[in-house]
Amino acid sequence: MELVQTLAVILDSTIRLSIPLLCAALAGLWSERSGVVDIGLEGKMLIAAFASAAVAHHSGSAWTGLGAGMLAAVALALVHGFSAITWRGNQIVSGVAINMLAAGLTVILGNAWYGQGGRTPTLEGPARFAELDLPLAGTLKEVPVIGPIYDIAISGHAAPVYLAVLALVLTAFTLKHTRFGLRLRAVGENPAAVDTAGVSVAGLRYAAVVICGALCGLGGSYLAVSQSAGFLPQMTAGKGFIALAAVIFANWRPVPVLFACLLFGLLEAIAIRLQGVVLPGIGQVPVQAIQALPYVMTVVLLAGFIGKATPPKASGLPYVKER
Amino acid sequence: MTDAPPPAIALIGISKAFGPVKANKDVSLAVAAGSIHGIVGENGAGKSTLMSILYGFYEADAGEIRVRGEPRRIRSSSDAIAAGIGMVHQHFMLVEPLSVVENIVLGAEGGALLKRGIARARAELARLSQEYGLAIDPDAIVGELSVGLQQRVEVLKALYRGAQVLILDEPTAVLTPAEADQLFELLRALKAQGKTVILITHKLREIMAVTDRVSVMRRGEMVAHVETNRTSPAELAEAMVGRRVLLRVEKAPRKRGAPVLEAAGLSVVDERGCETLRDASLTLHEGEIVGIAGVAGNGQSELLDVLAGLTQPTRGVIRLGGTILGTAERNPAHLRRLGLMHIPEDRQRTGLVTAFTAAENAILGYQDDPAFGPGPFLSPARIERHARAAMQDYDVRPLDPDLKTAKFSGGNQQKIVLAREIERAPKVLLVGQPTRGVDIGAIEFIHRRLIALRDAGVAILLVSVELEEVMALSDRILALCGGRITGEREAAATDERDLGLLMAGVSERAA
Ligand SMILES: Nc1ncnc2c1ncn2[C@@H]1O[C@H](COP(=O)(O)OP(=O)(O)OP(=O)(O)O)[C@@H](O)[C@H]1O
Ligand SMILES: [Mg+2]
Numbered sequence: 001m002e003l004v005q006t007l008a009v010i011l012d013s014t015i016r017l018s019i020p021l022l023c024a025a026l027a028g029l030w031s032e033r034s035g036v037v038d039i040g041l042e043g044k045m046l047i048a049a050f051a052s053a054a055v056a057h058h059s060g061s062a063w064t065g066l067g068a069g070m071l072a073a074v075a076l077a078l079v080h081g082f083s084a085i086t087w088r089g090n091q092i093v094s095g096v097a098i099n100m101l102a103a104g105l106t107v108i109l110g111n112a113w114y115g116q117g118g119r120t121p122t123l124e125g126p127a128r129f130a131e132l133d134l135p136l137a138g139t140l141k142e143v144p145v146i147g148p149i150y151d152i153a154i155s156g157h158a159a160p161v162y163l164a165v166l167a168l169v170l171t172a173f174t175l176k177h178t179r180f181g182l183r184l185r186a187v188g189e190n191p192a193a194v195d196t197a198g199v200s201v202a203g204l205r206y207a208a209v210v211i212c213g214a215l216c217g218l219g220g221s222y223l224a225v226s227q228s229a230g231f232l233p234q235m236t237a238g239k240g241f242i243a244l245a246a247v248i249f250a251n252w253r254p255v256p257v258l259f260a261c262l263l264f265g266l267l268e269a270i271a272i273r274l275q276g277v278v279l280p281g282i283g284q285v286p287v288q289a290i291q292a293l294p295y296v297m298t299v300v301l302l303a304g305f306i307g308k309a310t311p312p313k314a315s316g317l318p319y320v321k322e323r
Numbered sequence: 324m325t326d327a328p329p330p331a332i333a334l335i336g337i338s339k340a341f342g343p344v345k346a347n348k349d350v351s352l353a354v355a356a357g358s359i360h361g362i363v364g365e366n367g368a369g370k371s372t373l374m375s376i377l378y379g380f381y382e383a384d385a386g387e388i389r390v391r392g393e394p395r396r397i398r399s400s401s402d403a404i405a406a407g408i409g410m411v412h413q414h415f416m417l418v419e420p421l422s423v424v425e426n427i428v429l430g431a432e433g434g435a436l437l438k439r440g441i442a443r444a445r446a447e448l449a450r451l452s453q454e455y456g457l458a459i460d461p462d463a464i465v466g467e468l469s470v471g472l473q474q475r476v477e478v479l480k481a482l483y484r485g486a487q488v489l490i491l492d493e494p495t496a497v498l499t500p501a502e503a504d505q506l507f508e509l510l511r512a513l514k515a516q517g518k519t520v521i522l523i524t525h526k527l528r529e530i531m532a533v534t535d536r537v538s539v540m541r542r543g544e545m546v547a548h549v550e551t552n553r554t555s556p557a558e559l560a561e562a563m564v565g566r567r568v569l570l571r572v573e574k575a576p577r578k579r580g581a582p583v584l585e586a587a588g589l590s591v592v593d594e595r596g597c598e599t600l601r602d603a604s605l606t607l608h609e610g611e612i613v614g615i616a617g618v619a620g621n622g623q624s625e626l627l628d629v630l631a632g633l634t635q636p637t638r639g640v641i642r643l644g645g646t647i648l649g650t651a652e653r654n655p656a657h658l659r660r661l662g663l664m665h666i667p668e669d670r671q672r673t674g675l676v677t678a679f680t681a682a683e684n685a686i687l688g689y690q691d692d693p694a695f696g697p698g699p700f701l702s703p704a705r706i707e708r709h710a711r712a713a714m715q716d717y718d719v720r721p722l723d724p725d726l727k728t729a730k731f732s733g734g735n736q737q738k739i740v741l742a743r744e745i746e747r748a749p750k751v752l753l754v755g756q757p758t759r760g761v762d763i764g765a766i767e768f769i770h771r772r773l774i775a776l777r778d779a780g781v782a783i784l785l786v787s788v789e790l791e792e793v794m795a796l797s798d799r800i801l802a803l804c805g806g807r808i809t810g811e812r813e814a815a816a817t818d819e820r821d822l823g824l825l826m827a828g829v830s831e832r833a834a
Binding site: 178179186192194195197199313 | 378381400401402403404417418419420421426428429430431434435436437440
């Protein structure tokens with residue numbers, strides 16, 4: 001019983017820590033499957049975190065905050081889309097610019113408006129997402145094994161968590177079973193084929209970029225309005241980059257993305273648990289080493305030790321009609 | 324007025340420029356409904372560009388398009404598809420990781436969800452396969468299909484969209500002769516159903532065999548329209564190039580010298596564990612051309628790669644100038660220094676860096692030559708001068724060393740590679756598909772260069788899918804089948820039938 005309880009608690013914090021990664025990774029997946037490389041996930045999450053916290057504070061509604069966060073991220077995504085798709089610019093440069101813009105802008109605006117060292121005021125009551133109890137959580141509690149896991153790990157999260165899971169399901173379904181998904185898979189591989197099939201390459205890529213923005217918005221808002229009670233400078237702390245690693249790790253496929261994010265979330269949960277713990281023989285646990293694991297694992301993967309990463313063939317390449 | 328049916332397609336005064344290059348200049352063309360219409364012209368004459376305009380891939384700077392007599396604005400491929408036009412591009416437009424049926428429905432899915440559309444496409448594919456004999460596995464991954472089957476997918480894609488007019492841009496450049504014959508059967512069947520076909524090709528034999536009318540383009544302009552049965556290959560060739568073209572190869576008897584390249588018992592096993600080259604032995608002498616006859620995919624590419632040092636044999640010995648080459652010496656850079664040059668089969672993949680300019684490509688592999696700059700530095704002026712001279716010699720158009728190679732037409736890209744390797748005065752020259760996608764004027768030129776090299780004492784190994792070319796150029800011919808050398812003939816003492824048997828693996832002893 002003790003063991004199940006502990007496992008459920010670990011699973012619970014793994015899920016909490018994975019959700020922002022999952023949102024950002026799905027965002028990256030949409031963008032890259034359409035052929036637009038996006039290293040600006042981090043920046044978009046950050047701007048969404050700030051916008052959602054600020055608007056939630058003023059409106060007193062977490063949902064309004066979420067809407068604002070998503071809008072802000074979509075706006076930045078469109079900037080990236082404009083430079084990458086319409087102007088065929090370098091996608092890495094534009095992504096880096098967005099990260100720098102978001103890092104600077106959030107701190108400056110935060111200081112100017114609230115004067116709390118870049119933080120936004122603490123969110124209380126309905127300005128923050130409440131934890132939802134799923135039906136039957138109370139009744140099932142006594143059932144062995146399943147009960148505590150359902151009660152502790154699955155139930156009791158805030159609405160954005162369930163939205164993220166819904167986004168995952170929708171992503172997987174859309175890519176596999178819909179017209180839009182087929183076209184999107186095609187445009188990231190060979191845009192000329194899509195063009196000659198009579199479908200607009202730019203249209204598809206803009207659609208993907210907007211979805212990417214919306215998902216970054218969800219992830220960023222969750223950080224500020226649900227996990228924390230407000231915005232803190234640099235609160236995304238590299239999650240946008242770990243998400244990129246997760247996309248590569250999952251070979252650009254939605255369901256494996258979930259597992260990659262859970263794995264990376266678990267590593268983070270362990271790192272937090274072991275903070276300051278002294279183990280016999282080792283001394284203080286080097287938490288940074290655990291935090292670096294996602295990157296190390298991705299590099300090992302890319303080096304071809306675990307499997308093979310095959311990115312969409314046209315990703316990162318602007319579409320120009322020439323041979 | 325009489326009621327003659329309007330042409331299926333009428334192009335009137337089409338012009339198109341890519342920067343300074345005028346690819347089409349005031350081009351007009353009428354294609355009768357229910358006919359097969361050929362278009363010929365030199366490399367870079369503007370054939371692909373014209374057809375891409377008709378298909379809405381490029382937009383013309385000026386001119387009008389009429390479909391069945393009605394003026395149409397075709398600004399994107401979806402307009403062209405709506406007008407009943409389908410196109411098989413020179414470089415295929417397929418999504419390789421997707422399945423055949425997914426490629427077919429792309430852009431014509433028939434609903435937001437795929438399930439119904441895919442089911443419909445399967446049924447339709449089965450019907451089309453039946454009707455035209457185009458069997459294909461709808462669930463196969465396109466990237467894993469042979470080139471011939473990939474082309475079949477392209478054709479099916481157009482038919483699935485209900486194309487009444489089908490444009491094929493050099494469809495046979497990548498096909499084996501048998502596959503090409505099959506394709507022509509299909510074109511005749513389409514014509515019998517009242518569909519219209521526009522066929523671009525460099526092979527005048529094909530024009531004579533299947534087309535009803537031919538149009539000739541030269542330097543961006545239409546120079547002639549003729550009924551096929553009122554013309555001849557020689558006349559077409561002259562119209563294309565603007566001068567008389569020798570369609571035969573003329574060569575003096577060989578003066579065979581000492582052996583320079585000897586290979587014994589070469590075998591190659593590929594990644595999948597298949598033995599693609601088995602126990603091949605051959606000797607090249609100074610001053611002779613040895614041709615390899617074989618249906619594509621029977622070990623020719625592997626033989627070239629091994630001799631050029633691009634892959635390592637699993638067994639066997641290679642001697643160059645009498646000395647055995649060790650593993651370390653069998654790499655392209657070292658072999659080049661020893662005088663063994665290689666013109667690879669696939670110029671876009673192994674012959675060129677298409678994102679580089681023509682000048683940069685013209686020195687690729689020879690960048691360390693002090694003629695191109697002191698020490699580790701390169702001198703752009705010298706490189707450009709070198710490239711300009713080579714391009715002039717080989718009549719590469721446009722004559723612009725600073726243009727990215729991707730922007731040259733297929734045949735002109737080929738000439739850039741040829742110029743680079745041939746002008747280095749090789750001792751041994753390995754040539755793969757020297758005239759693939761090249762116009763007849765250029766073929767004549769390339770053949771003459773190869774013969775001249777042979778007469779100057781170079782040993783040449785020639786691999787080509789064109790049996791005619793192998794027979795015309797070679798002094799000696801080796802037949803390859805299933806990776807094995809199945810026979811050797813003096814070129815003078817053989818014919819197509821005889822070689823055909825060897826290529827089919829009927830070995831000499833058995834025959
Ligand atoms: N996308 C492009 N950008 C710039 N220049 C181009 C482009 N496409 C074609 N050209 C140029 O336009 C001219 C006509 O090219 P096109 O491909 O139509 O020739 P082609 O007749 O099909 O030749 P080939 O027989 O070699 O295929 C060439 O000079 C080529 O370099
Ligand atoms: Mg062409």
